[in-house]
Amino acid sequence: MIMIKKLRILLLVYFCLSAGCVVNPITGKEELMFLPEEQDVAIGRQYAPEIEKELGGRIDNTILQNYVNNVGQRVARFSHRPDIEYSFVALNEKQVNAFALPGGYLFITRGMLEKLSSEAQLAAILGHEVSHVVARDTSAAMSREIGIDLLLSTVMREKTPEGLVRVAGLTRQILSLRYSRVDERDADLAGLDYMVKAGYNPYGMVETMGMLAAEQKVRPVEFFSTHPLPENRIEYLREEIESEYSRLDGLRVGKEDYSRNVLGQLQD
Numbered sequence: 001m002i003m004i005k006k007l008r009i010l011l012l013v014y015f016c017l018s019a020g021c022v023v024n025p026i027t028g029k030e031e032l033m034f035l036p037e038e039q040d041v042a043i044g045r046q047y048a049p050e051i052e053k054e055l056g057g058r059i060d061n062t063i064l065q066n067y068v069n070n071v072g073q074r075v076a077r078f079s080h081r082p083d084i085e086y087s088f089v090a091l092n093e094k095q096v097n098a099f100a101l102p103g104g105y106l107f108i109t110r111g112m113l114e115k116l117s118s119e120a121q122l123a124a125i126l127g128h129e130v131s132h133v134v135a136r137d138t139s140a141a142m143s144r145e146i147g148i149d150l151l152l153s154t155v156m157r158e159k160t161p162e163g164l165v166r167v168a169g170l171t172r173q174i175l176s177l178r179y180s181r182v183d184e185r186d187a188d189l190a191g192l193d194y195m196v197k198a199g200y201n202p203y204g205m206v207e208t209m210g211m212l213a214a215e216q217k218v219r220p221v222e223f224f225s226t227h228p229l230p231e232n233r234i235e236y237l238r239e240e241i242e243s244e245y246s247r248l249d250g251l252r253v254g255k256e257d258y259s260r261n262v263l264g265q266l267q268d
Contacts, residue, residue, distance in 0.1 A: 022136075026080055033140060035142070047101055048089075051107060051175070055091040056110075057092055058089055059091065059092050059110060063261055065090055072130070074198045075191075078193075078197035096112045098129055099175070100129040106129045115212070120201045127205075130194060135190075137179050141179060185233075206238060213234070
């Protein structure tokens with residue numbers, strides 16, 4: 001027990017010394033980051049299985065999983081960080097949501113998949129989440145809202161009963177992490193750019209935001225509880241498309257493919 005406490009102190013000192021300003025690849029601005037980047041993958045790998053268990057496990061359909069992963073990989077190749085080893089997984093959760101863990105672990109729920117109607121819309125959601133990974137928004141939120149000391153259990157991979165309880169508790173906190181409106185705007189616009197470069201029609205993102213906003217009027221949408229929706233979100237997306245993407249001919253929508261590979265698979 002004494003050795004574990006000493007190790008915790010040493011790791012905490014290490015994290016404090018590692019803290020510093022890093023350049024956000026999306027904005028080009030320097031931001032303070034407490035977690036060193038090399039720990040992102042370790043944190044994501046530790047909590048990805050816990051997130052899957054918390055949200056009903058993976059959807060048991062190879063065709064659907066491959067399709068979601070392929071669309072995500074296609075978009076991620078055009079991100080500011082194509083070198084990250086991304087993983088895209090569809091989970092058996094009815095809530096309408098999508099989220100990312102540090103290190104490239106991204107998830108989308110059954111509830112969200114059922115609301116979408118095209119491959120371009122799927123690319124929009126996944127592109128948005130890829131942007132959070134690229135900007136390390138989740139790492140920053142975890143440092144800010146959970147705290148470095150509690151995250152030490154991840155790095156140490158504690159197997160004690162106390163450690164396992166802590167991991168379970170932190171998993172629930174991770175699912176409720178919130179980003180700032182600035183982070184969300186940056187993720188929207190960067191995700192928009194990624195999906196267009198990947199060959200998708202950018203109006204897929206506008207359609208998705210409109211659909212989710214309409215759904216929000218009927219019942220709370222989990223995606224908006226962790227991703228605040230500025231009132232002008234659809235407006236600035238339209239403005240960006242009109243000013244930056246004048247030629248949309250030939251860009252992919254993919255309604256039939258989405259219907260066959262996602263909606264059809266969910267009904268089986």
